[in-house]
Amino acid sequence: MVSAAVKSICKDIKSLKIQGAREVAKSAVKALAVQASESTAKTVESMKGELIEVADMLAATRPTEPMMRNSLMYVFSRIKEENPKNVKELKEIVEKENKDYLVSLEKSIFAISEYGAREMPKGGTILIHCHSHTVVGIMARAHEMGKEVNAICCETRPKFQGRTTAKELSQAGVPTRLIVDSAVKAFIGEADAVLVGADSIDSVGNLINKIGTSTIALVAFEKDIPFYSAAELYKFDPMTLWGAITKIEERDPSEVADPKEFDGVEIRNPAFDLTLAKYITAYITERGVLPPSSLMGTAIGKGIGVENPMSK
Numbered sequence: 001m002v003s004a005a006v007k008s009i010c011k012d013i014k015s016l017k018i019q020g021a022r023e024v025a026k027s028a029v030k031a032l033a034v035q036a037s038e039s040t041a042k043t044v045e046s047m048k049g050e051l052i053e054v055a056d057m058l059a060a061t062r063p064t065e066p067m068m069r070n071s072l073m074y075v076f077s078r079i080k081e082e083n084p085k086n087v088k089e090l091k092e093i094v095e096k097e098n099k100d101y102l103v104s105l106e107k108s109i110f111a112i113s114e115y116g117a118r119e120m121p122k123g124g125t126i127l128i129h130c131h132s133h134t135v136v137g138i139m140a141r142a143h144e145m146g147k148e149v150n151a152i153c154c155e156t157r158p159k160f161q162g163r164t165t166a167k168e169l170s171q172a173g174v175p176t177r178l179i180v181d182s183a184v185k186a187f188i189g190e191a192d193a194v195l196v197g198a199d200s201i202d203s204v205g206n207l208i209n210k211i212g213t214s215t216i217a218l219v220a221f222e223k224d225i226p227f228y229s230a231a232e233l234y235k236f237d238p239m240t241l242w243g244a245i246t247k248i249e250e251r252d253p254s255e256v257a258d259p260k261e262f263d264g265v266e267i268r269n270p271a272f273d274l275t276l277a278k279y280i281t282a283y284i285t286e287r288g289v290l291p292p293s294s295l296m297g298t299a300i301g302k303g304i305g306v307e308n309p310m311s312k
């Protein structure tokens with residue numbers, strides 16, 4: 001039986017109470033640990049079945065989140081390697097993996113913040129879209145290093161995650177301006193770099209991130225302004241190695257406007273869009289600053305996606 005606490009985590013991910021790919025992944029791994037600890041299953045097989053059901057539920061909450069899927073897959077691969085003999089051992093493995101995963105996430109955001117902060121130009125104006133914990137980490141570290149960066153945040157319709165970024169950066173001491181998304185072209189001339197997060201990266205280095213990212217990349221390209229994406233290697237989607245096309249999550253129309261007030265109008269609400277690799281200067285990862293063409297090789301080097309999921 002799926003635990004009530006797990007259902008509540010799924011609800012919070014779906015509603016964006018938990019947002020940003022890394023927080024989503026972190027909560028998903030925690031949900032597995034909660035399920036394991038609360039499980040009353042009597043056999044290893046039945047408990048594995050419960051964990052698979054929970055993993056499927058979690059993965060369905062946000063279809064454009066490979067970091068969540070990669071992280072869950074990692075826990076399952078550890079279970080397979082450890083080959084628990086009884087339910088107690090299985091519970092201990094899942095709990096340990098949850099703890100180790102949190103430590104590894106802390107290490108990776110520390111490294112990304114360090115690499116990213118070094119990459120930011122001294123005294124630079126950085127244009128930011130949406131809310132990414134990784135981007136905030138880089139900007140806060142750059143500020144700490146004395147790089148005197150300042151930020152222009154797009155508010156990010158329809159859910160305004162950019163306002164969260166603006167508040168967090170301002171609290172961290174970074175001089176910050178907030179603009180509406182449609183003002184990007186009016187302000188891009190003031191920017192020295194664009195910095196966004198990443199939800200998914202495909203096998204040719206294309207980026208899938210919050211809707212509006214690809215328009216900003218085009219505008220930046222036209223003005224020759226460097227465009228960076230801050231991304232853990234777990235954002236790489238190994239399914240794209242085998243021909244899968246990244247599914248773009250379409251969210252409820254009511255996030256955009258009340259459908260009752262728009263009789264006969266189809267309201268569309270895609271959450272993400274795809275930015276071609278050619279518009280991306282570099283990905284800032286825990287293994288360093290990488291051009292899009294090196295991302296896949298480095299992710300595979302980390303053990304992500306080496307096995308064809310269709311092969312038995």
Ligand code: RUB
Binds near residue numbers: 133135196197199230
């Ligand atoms: C958030 C978003 C972020 C990435 C990266 O979208 O697009 O740029 O998830 O975030 P949403 P992080 O608000 O729909 O989740 O760096 O925190 O992983």
